[in-house]
Amino acid sequence: MAPRPHFLVLTFPLQGHIAPALRLARRLLAAAPDALVTFSTPAAAHRLMFEEGQRGGGGGEDGDDGRFELLPFSDGTEIDRVPGGDHVAEFNGYMASFHAEGRRSVGELVDALAARGRPVSRVVYTLLLPWAADVARDRGVPSALYWIQPVAVLAIYYHYFHGHGSVVDDHCCDKSFVVELPGLPPLAVGDLPSFITDATDPSDYLHSIFTTFRDLFDTLDRETPRATVLVNTCQEFEETTLAAVGAYDVLTIGPVLPSGDEAGLFKQDDAKYMEWLDTKPANSVVYVSFGSLTVMAREQLDELLHGLEASGRLYLCVLRKDNKAMLADQAAAAGTEMDASALRNGMVVEWCDQVRVLSHSAVGCFVTHCGWNSVLESVTCGVPMVGVPRMSDQRMNARLVERDWRVGVRAEDSGGGVLRAAELQRRVEEVMGEGEAAAEVRRTAAAWKRAVAEALGRGGSSDRNLTAFVEGARSGI
Structure with missing residues (x-):
């Protein structure tokens, strides 16, 4: 009998990261009726998002038969707020703590799940957690990056960190300068992600985002066999761009959308x-x-x-x-x-x-x-x-x-x-x-x-790719 797949979905504590990660967790539950899914984000965001009865592994999905757990990890802070907004000046300091303490805490989480008889078979992590792949690799668990931006942006970052960074750096102040990157149309510097045009200076208050992306691509390059990247887009959106990131196994599985009421960091106004x-x-x-x-x-x-x-x-x-x-x-x-x-x-x-x-x-x-x-x-x-x-x-x-x-x-x-x-x-x-x-x-x-x-319908491109990913996790590929 094939082993029961267990996905650990990890994400950074910002609404724009949590929403697609939580949506993917629910998609994985639906795609594999026997799968286990554990969703984890730092404790402050966890407390803001989920009701008291859902915290600490109480599940939270009606009818999930205990297949879905919500377990926080530590980012090294004890405060009840998430990074960003008015606190952006402290962001680089937060990121240092997030990387060091997050690595340690997630490692403990993976070990604890195994000790409870729910060993993780695949770690899925979003953009700003490159160390998650190292935690998984140290424990012999395959991992996959969940890229929550378009394939075109993945390709831009890839080429920037693989030999084309200097031309961007040399012209970062000229937003009209046109850059030519393999597999992409000519792009103005003003169209490129701001973290490679505006945050490369160590004195910049978001420089830690730039270094985290650098570390992320270093992590992907070290994966053997080739890194798996799930992208929240559909093949039809960016078919010609997919070849620009041929170094990785890229699976388009989106758009990953809400399925019913959605937890969030912000209280909604009434209806x-x-x-x-x-x-x-x-x-x-x-x-x-x-x-x-x-x-x-x-x-x-x-x-x-x-x-x-x-x-x-x-x-x-x-x-x-x-x-x-x-x-x-x-x-x-x-x-x-x-x-x-x-x-x-x-x-x-x-x-x-x-x-x-x-x-x-x-x-x-x-x-x-x-x-x-x-x-x-x-x-x-x-x-x-x-x-x-x-x-x-x-x-x-x-x-x-x-x-x-x-x-x-x-x-x-x-x-x-x-x-x-x-x-x-x-x-x-x-x-x-x-x-x-x-x-x-x-x-x-x-x-x-x-x-x-x-694309999202039965047999569509995104449906096929998500099914292939789930089956790969089941077989240990």
């Missing part, structure tokens, strides 16, 4: 926003969200809301709690009695169920920072995008949206990092207006929605 959407005409609402880490300066907040109001279109806008409080203070200073969640043409909330919103017929456009989770969710739901990228992979994601898939447009800031109201208004009209260009974007978005459904 009044869904009731509000229910009253709006089809394709009439602009949905706006820039992710969980984006804190807007007052100038940007003013420009954003002015542009939305000036567009004359309905909108649902997600703002962090601190930005929402800034908005309320501004209204009070003006002597207005604005409802805590509503403006003239729209509604502002602190958080919402994004896939549920994007799936609603009233939503006709998504103004997004182009985080990869948001891009995948928008394409899957067939919603055109206005991209407002800032950092990490977002600039390349925006390029894919506009140039490769043609499901949206990119809004340009003023040169000072501020998206002006007029530019936002113009770009929204480009995808929601009555002209032929906007109609073509909407048709293309609908076509990609169908392509994603086929």
